[in-house]
Amino acid sequence: MIYIGIDISKYNHDCFIATETSVSFSFENNSSGFKELLEHFKPFNKSEMIIGLEATGHYGDNLKSFLSSHGFSFMEINPLLVKKFSDSKSLRKLKTDKKDAKLISEYMMTVDYKAYHHQSYHISALKSLTRERSKLISFRTAQYNMITKTLDIIFPEFNPFMKEQGYSDTSLYILSYFKSPDKIAKMTDLHYDKIRKKSMGKFSYPKFMKLKELAKETIGTSQDYHLDRLSTSISYVEKLNTDIKVIESRITELMKKYPTYFGSIKGIGTLTEAIILAEYGNISLYDSPSQMVSYAGLDSTIKQSGTMSTTGKLVKRGSKYLRSALINITLILMVNNPLFYAYYHKKKQEGKHHRVAQVNLAKKLIRVIHHLETTKTYFDSSLLK
Structure with missing residues (x-):
């Protein structure tokens, strides 16, 4: 077998081909550099090539796409594993890109080769979409907070009255238009008709009149710069809402091509399903649920010395997007699945804090997901233990 290690960086990649006359070279992260890589690969049979490269974010996406399109299989490696492998070989701290490429090729000789799945190019696109959505939601939350701070000054009665998580289209319409x-206190019945249509009939006339009364009696003070800041934040939120809807539509369309077995679990919606699939990729590559737990950063630190052994906080390595999705979905799982609900309360009765019980439930979900995907079966709550 020909073991090949590729160290990824932004502008140049380093490659080491382990043969009797080993070859080490750098190539640019562009078309001419990729063609140069192909020239070095020409003497070898694809079936004998074991290619490994570090998972280093988006810098390697174009190379992975190029390799896949030319019929080469490869395996992505966690950089932490390569570092530990390096530490085990020498106590000297010597790090160069060329040395890293050689280390990757040597590491590939010690592990089972699990090639990048043929769907992975599209899964990578899905990961980009789900992560972009997460970032946009974070930006929107920041603007929500800005709107709340401003309203606390100019109209502090608004949020307690509306009782919303975030700001609905109806609230944004009222705040941006009036x-x-x-001006809210001077709204007319004609204005109410527009608001009612905006809310699809949910905003009642008594509620409309109560809002006018609160606006008239507000203790808030309005300055021009406060109103300008409110208007700016609302315009940002409206733009973000549009962008998020577009991304969610693309995610939904992409998920139609890659249905999962774990998507049959009641309570897991398309967007959460997409995050889990995008972050894990091909779940069959994981030998056990414990590997999936570690990848999500949901395993606990263990400190052991002599006769003492303690477990600490979550290691929180791996994907923060995956970890967040798995923990957040537990609340919905409990509502929709009695056995998940019972498992959560079993952990609570054992004296575990709410958050700890949630993490335990997330781990159970991972075990279920691994079983469903590796056995290619749909979820059946009657079989859950």
Whole structure:
């Protein structure tokens, strides 16, 4: 077998081909560099090539796509594993890109080769979409907080009255169109008709009249710069809402091509299913659920010395997007699945804190997901133990 290690970086990649006359070279992260790589690969049979490269974010996406399109299989490696492998070989701290490429090729000789799945190029696109959505939601939350801070000054009665998590299209319409409590207090029945249509009939007339009364009696103070700041934040939120809807539509369309078995678990929606699939990739590559738990950073630190052994906080390595999705979905799982609900309360009765019980439930979900995907079976709650 021909073991090949590729160290990924932004502008140049380093490659080491372990043969009787080993070859080490650098190539640019562009078309001419990729063609140069192909020239070095020409003497070898594809079936005998074991290619490994570090998982280093988006810098290697184009190379992975190029290799896949030319019929080469390869395996992505966690950089932490390569570092530990390096530490085990020498106590000297010597790190260069060329040395890393050689280390990757040597590491590939010590592990079972699990090639990048043929769907992975599309899974990578799905990962980009789900992560972009997560970032946009974070930006939107920041703007929500800005709107709340401003309303606390100019109209502090608004949020307690509306009782919303975030800001609905109806609230945004009222705040952007009327801007100040004075104008809200002077709304007419014609304005109510527009608001009612915006809310699809959910905003009642008594609620409309109560909002006018609160605006008239507000203790808030309105300055022009407060109103300008409110208007700016609302325009940002409206743009973000549009962008998020577009991304969610693309995610939904992409997921139609890659249905999963774990998507049959009641409570897991398409967007959460997409995050889990995008972050894990081909679940059949994981030998056990414990590997999936570690990848999500849901395993605990263990400190052992002599006769003492303690477990600490979550290691929180791996994908923060995956970890967040798995923990957040536990609340919905409990509502929709009695056995997940019973498992959570079993952990609570053992004296575990709510958050700890949630993490335990997330781990159980991972075990279920691994079983469903490796056995290619749909979820059946009657078989859950």
